[in-house]
Amino acid sequence: MRWKLVGFIVGVLVICIGFGMLIPVCFSLYYHDNSIEALIESMLVSVLLGILMMLFGKAQWSGPSMSHREGMAATTLGWVAAAVFGGLPFYLSGVLTTPEDCIFEAISGFTTTGASVIRDVEVVPKGILFWRSLTHWFGGMGIIVLGLAILPFLGVGGMQLYKAEVPGPTPDKLKPRIKDTAMILWKVYVLFTVVEVILLMLGGMDLFDSLCHTFGTMATGGFSTKNASIAYYNSVYIDFIITLFMILGGINFALHFQLFRGNPRAMWEDGEWRFFVLIVLAATGAIAWSEYGHKYASVGDSFRYASFQVASIITTTGYATADFELWTAAAQCILLLCMLIGGCVGSTGGSVKCMRIMVLLKHSYGELIRLIHPRAVTRVRIGPQAIPIEVLGGIWGFFILYLTLMTISVLLVASTRVDLVTALTSVMACIGNVGPGLGSVGPVDNYAHMTPFSKWILSLDMLLGRLEIYTVLVLFVPRFYRK
Secondary structure (H helix, E strand, C coil): CCHHHHHHHHHHHHHHHHHHCHHHHHHHHHHCCCCHHHHHHHHHHHHHHHHHHHHHCHHHCCCCCCCHHHHHHHHHHHHHHHHHHHCHHHHHCCCCCCHHHHHHHHHHHHCCCCCCCCCCHHHCCHHHHHHHHHHHHHHHHCHHHHHHCCHHHHCCCCHHHHHHHCCCCCCCCCCCCHHHHHHHHHHHHHHHHHHHHHHHHHCCCCHHHHHHHHHHHHCCCCCCCCCCHHHHCCCHHHHHHHHHHHHHHCCCHHHHHHHHCCCCHHHHHCHHHHHHHHHHHHHHHHHHHHHECCCECCHHHHHHHHHHHHHHHHCCCCCCCCCHHHCCHHHHHHHHHHHHHCCCCCCCCCCCCHHHHHHHHHHHHHHHHHHHCCCCCCCCEECCEECCHHHHHHHHHHHHHHHHHHHHHHHHHHCCCCCHHHHHHHHHHHHCCCCCCCHHHCCCCCCCCCCHHHHHHHHHHHHHHHCCCHHHHHHHCHHHHCC
């Protein structure tokens, strides 16, 4: 393990985070708030320490390509560094005063979870609010993927980072060179961002709110500049635009690229995309039917609020236009299922992912067939492609680890004497990178009241969920460090 190389890569990412703080400084200057000093100090600390990390690893710029172990170590430590340095503006500005709160807010941003410990976001300085939302945008496609466009020029191979960072069972290289793949993903990401900003401004949002809510939408994050989230605007048009782009953010970005290349059939032929759309439509219809006559007097309102909440939860965005804690138990259960399923592989969404759910369901069905026909040879297929046995084993392993870690986390959070619903859904929301849960962490509440111990547990859950568990846990295996 070449720790100098790992430190070099982490240093590059920390420098990128530091220079990223220049953007909220501009907004701070424009609005004449009191966050300029905190942002500049945070930027200087990040850049200087990042340079020191790079100098520490300078001796290993050239050499053998990065191993998969070094890639996983750099990925995990890179996200930890992002949480630490990204939390500096919150601390230095006085918006948050404890280390656990600052790291919780920062890691929630970079992992696109959207869980917050800020009680009143509307009194927070604009510069800090913009930085908070910008962490979503950086984290959405991955600060590691962002670095991939730079690292090849420095003589460091990037495919190992891409494998560790991109969500899903098998990362899809769009181009032979990893730098080209990273640039393609970012071009699609930026294009969607620009289009949504313009559409939200046409709906009456100012530029600041349009940018912040677009960052939260495209990254499927959920940080809002309003305490009431999107419900503040009470606009059918804004609800529709954000619902549309949440869905786009929850779809594999490789399919968006194929669409722009003039191959719309690629999306329809993708089994995971059809499965994702089917779940969204079924869940929306079921909740709209459940809430019509109970919470909403018209069919139109039922579908409006049901579609937004379903899109928000299944893509793990976390925006809200309704307090779904007031909905029927059946509707809440459907949302919890959506929370567990998550978006598509290769999207900015979190949780288990539709592809894994599909594979597990098909494998379970195949086992039923084998009970009926013991000699039958069954293969799990997604479209024409058969899933290799090692991938199938990895998916089952991931799912078991996911449920195990979730169970352990629920027990630990429950030990702080919160109610069961809060303990369960707060863990589900954090490890799935969703944001709001039920109980005292519902869509109109936040995580400020949780104990410091719970916040550390939930912060770890957010990191585990964003990096798909294996990348983090492998660092705790002693054999990982042996040659």
